[in-house]
Amino acid sequence: MSDRKKVILPTLFKKVADGQPITWLTCYDYPTAYLQEQAGIDMILVGDSLGMTMLGYDSTLPVTMEDMVRHAQAVRRGAPNAFLVGDMPYMTYQPSVETAIRNAGRFMAECGCDAIKLEGGVAMADRIKGIVDAGIPAIGHLGLTPQSVSALGGFRVQGKSAALAKKIVDDAKALENAGAFAILLELVPDRLCKLITERAENCIIMSLGSGPDAHGQLLIYHDMFGLYPKFTPKMAKVFGNAGEVILNGLKQYASEVTSKTFPQPENWFGMKDEEFDDLLKLL
Numbered sequence: 001m002s003d004r005k006k007v008i009l010p011t012l013f014k015k016v017a018d019g020q021p022i023t024w025l026t027c028y029d030y031p032t033a034y035l036q037e038q039a040g041i042d043m044i045l046v047g048d049s050l051g052m053t054m055l056g057y058d059s060t061l062p063v064t065m066e067d068m069v070r071h072a073q074a075v076r077r078g079a080p081n082a083f084l085v086g087d088m089p090y091m092t093y094q095p096s097v098e099t100a101i102r103n104a105g106r107f108m109a110e111c112g113c114d115a116i117k118l119e120g121g122v123a124m125a126d127r128i129k130g131i132v133d134a135g136i137p138a139i140g141h142l143g144l145t146p147q148s149v150s151a152l153g154g155f156r157v158q159g160k161s162a163a164l165a166k167k168i169v170d171d172a173k174a175l176e177n178a179g180a181f182a183i184l185l186e187l188v189p190d191r192l193c194k195l196i197t198e199r200a201e202n203c204i205i206m207s208l209g210s211g212p213d214a215h216g217q218l219l220i221y222h223d224m225f226g227l228y229p230k231f232t233p234k235m236a237k238v239f240g241n242a243g244e245v246i247l248n249g250l251k252q253y254a255s256e257v258t259s260k261t262f263p264q265p266e267n268w269f270g271m272k273d274e275e276f277d278d279l280l281k282l283l
């Protein structure tokens with residue numbers, strides 16, 4: 001087990017003050033959480049991307065609170081000391097401030113999360129305020145927001161024109177003023193991310209495919225290790241091809257069982273001759 005100290009909000013703000021980038025990854029299951037804890041990853045996001053990476057949907061929209069709670073609980077068991085963020089799924093905060101507070105509270109009470117994340121800018125600022133006023137740390141998510149991918153016209157860079165970039169700057173300020181302690185910028189141009197980071201007063205800016213000048217980086221775990229078969233986005237760096245390693249292992253298993261070279265004596269258990277003889281007599 002990892003013996004590192006629990007990562008808490010002041011730990012994250014101290015990293016920002018010291019100019020040390022914050023590490024953040026998605027995670028959805030116990031064994032991966034265990035590895036991320038051992039690697040000392042600061043923050044873990046139980047993202048609703050699990051709808052695609054774990055459940056095989058084409059989008060994040062079908063994901064429910066029940067899905068999220070089950071996965072977040074498993075991640076917390078594997079990573080007791082990471083700063084754990086629960087991602088609010090589609091339509092669990094959009095309908096009203098009250099719905100948002102109630103579902104954010106489930107992440108805290110049922111999963112041991114340290115914070116929640118939700119998508120949207122000015123229009124969602126009152127949800128952020130309500131959640132923060134209820135004592136729950138909240139993170140905003142701007143730029144490419146997958147729950148609105150249809151309205152955004154697909155998975156593409158956001159804020160490339162001056163007018164759209166200005167809207168993202170205004171959204172970021174609205175979220176910060178509503179009390180968000182952090183904002184994730186997904187797929188916005190690097191200079192826009194830098195500008196928002198420089199203007200943030202008491203808010204941690206995190207980048208996903210938005211360049212190096214934020215206070216930290218987020219990546220989708222499955223993209224990092226070749227574990228999502230449908231595509232690997234440009235912004236993701238592949239740090240190791242676990243998908244290939246696993247596939248080769250599976251093929252070898254199938255071949256060894258077929259050729260009767262697996263199992264070998266070290267893979268099974270025997271019983272004493274006298275016990276076996278007694279068994280035969282009992283039959």
Ligand code: KIV
Pocket residue numbers: 026045046047048049050087146184186208218220
């Ligand atoms: O669900 C998720 O993993 C996310 C990332 C795309 C940021 O929200």
